[in-house]
Amino acid sequence: MLACLPQAPLFATIDFLAPQDRARLGPRDIHTTFLQRAPGVRKRFWNYLPVTALAVETHDVRAAQLIVSSSHAFAKGVLTTAEQLHVSYVHSPMRYAWDLHHEYLADYRLDRGAKGLLARYMFHRLRQWDRQTAHNVDLFLANSQHVARRIWRAYRRPAKVLHPPVAIGRFAFEPRKGDHYVTVSRLVSYKRIDLLLEAFRRMPQRKLVVIGDGPEAPRLRAMCPPNVQMLGYQPDAVVQQHLGSARAFLFAAHEDFGISPIEAQACGTPVIAYGVGGSRETVRDLRSVTSPTGLLFDDQTPESVAAAVEAFDAASIDPHACREWAERFDERHFREGFALLLDQAWSAWSRAPDSVEPALFSTR
Template sequence: MPAPPDSLQAARVHFVHEWLTDWGGSEDVTRAMLRAVPGQALHATIDFLSPQNRAKFGEVPVRTTFLQKAPGIRKHFSHYLPLTPLAVETHDLRDAQVIVSSSHAVAKGVLTSAEQLHVSYVHSPMRYAWDLHHEYLDDYGLSRGVKGLLARYLFHRLRNWDRQTANNVDLFLANSRHVQRRIWRTYRRLARVLYPPVQVGRFRFEPRKGDHYVTVSRLVSYKRIDLLLEAFRAMPQRKLVVIGDGPEAPRLRAMCPPNVEMLGFQSDEAVQQHLGGARAFLFAAHEDFGISPVEAQACGTPVIAYGVGGSRETVRDLRSEARPTGLLFDAQTPASLQAAVEAFDAANIDPHDCRRWAEGFDEPVFQASFRAILEQAWAAWCRDPCSVEAGAGVPAGLEAPPRPLQA
């Protein structure tokens, strides 16, 4: 077999994504990676993106699997999830020299050969099989009975497959230190941290703040919007604006106190206005990273967030940082959030510090870091494939949080 090219630019790079149904955070990461390192193909189990969204990937061809033509797949994709590990193994990557998978479920499970470098950017080990396993069973009514036993068996098989396919990856990239720890716990593999890109330039800086608080979120149970509503029920003098839609909307509207306004889905311009003018952005979820708090800080808006998971890395806490950008609360309870809001109101956070901190997560920072990591991983692979994980030679600083705030 011919020797691999010395330069990454001369190598054949293929990207693997889970599935392309709606545009979200993981799709935006793949788009940014493709802009940083152009690829010969993008592989996905299915592709039902609109032409406008697919165009965001540029001219790269999208290759799908047998699931693309499965009966009822567009409306009932969740019914086919047990088949996605099989589907991802059918991707034909024989032409690739470098494989980059963007994985939060099965994408890292592609079949590779000993002549191929596989770098997997992990948004999260599949949460419904590991961390949120019991919550997922409860939410879908699968914790009891025959269906529950079948679901538990399928998840057992899926966990075995997930852990086994970690052996197909030469270098793991984690989207936060929180996920880095979860990768170690799940796969017993080292991972390098590369925070996902935030399009900071899309958000206007607004130094003047109003008197309302705001949150922007999909209305699903784990986002804990109910916690925000209960906390503000106990603070009738304060106003909260909730932007977003989702399956929890009817329940949340039924419990909404008078001082909380639920606006549903809003345009980008409306979101910008509410984010920029808010006294603070509220975030009660336990997220692996969480892009929305960084977007709020890009507007110069401080963040009050649950201090577990990615929030500890994206928010500079008032209680411990010299140039804070928000405040972290300790427990997912209305009382803890209420105490945090009251402590925040007594503080003074500079909107300019929020903006400068957010700029450390900007997309050009991500692209330059991703390109450098991939180039050095390829150089290490060409020298000795066994050295990629231990000695990729990532420059100092790429694994660290964004650059410190400058005076």
């Protein structure tokens, strides 16, 4: 996005980027909020959730004619005027306030007692703020058809779909496969790594490698069967090695989009995924298309995962088809699509904000 807007100043709630990540942003200043100086915010940002909306609203962007927000929760709430065009690329309406509300409460043990009641009230107010600030946005972009439907559900606003960029060039194509399956994920409850462990417990002749870390790690290690290897966090080179040599990549989450399955396919590795959400857009199911790149299973159960693995082993998927499909999500395609949508929006807006064509700003 910044490559398409090289002169644009950058605003963020907080800024604790590592040097290697900061270098990717180029020579530009990052304007932060009062939360940048809040005690302990770097490690306990979650504690400041009740005032994050206020922090975003302190950004002064009055000098801009075009505002682009990249939002998974709060960024779209930046205050704008009637003379400014605001395009918001939404990765998801805030999941902990909407469709994953109950899962987050349970994960953080806020689903009961006085703290639970206070948390529920806070999320209730966040939902009100989130829906209200949708009126600050002139054009919504969604990272998948699934997110576009969630935007409609939360805000009753249409969105144009632009799939997120994936660094396909970083992943080497490997047509030769080993005998293990792999998954790469943050170990949190909604990723449903537990389903994979239970499924492979029922398939002791097959091997699974789990890469990633997170709050669920102790529980998952305790239930890990002998044929599953949990490697924890690994550097990119190790991840790419396992992705390239695996028979298939396992993905059990209900995701908004899911970049890891695309990265696996870039290596020529097919994907076995839960067939709901973004996976329906990133995996070509061998049961319904020619040139498939994987298999979608229907239920988030160990039985469904195991049956999918069995069906996958009985089929044949061309690694070249996986790589070819993954290249459709390359960064170049995102830049071209993003620049085109901005140009269209600005052309329509600049003619007369009060007579913008409904086809651009109102059509799904």
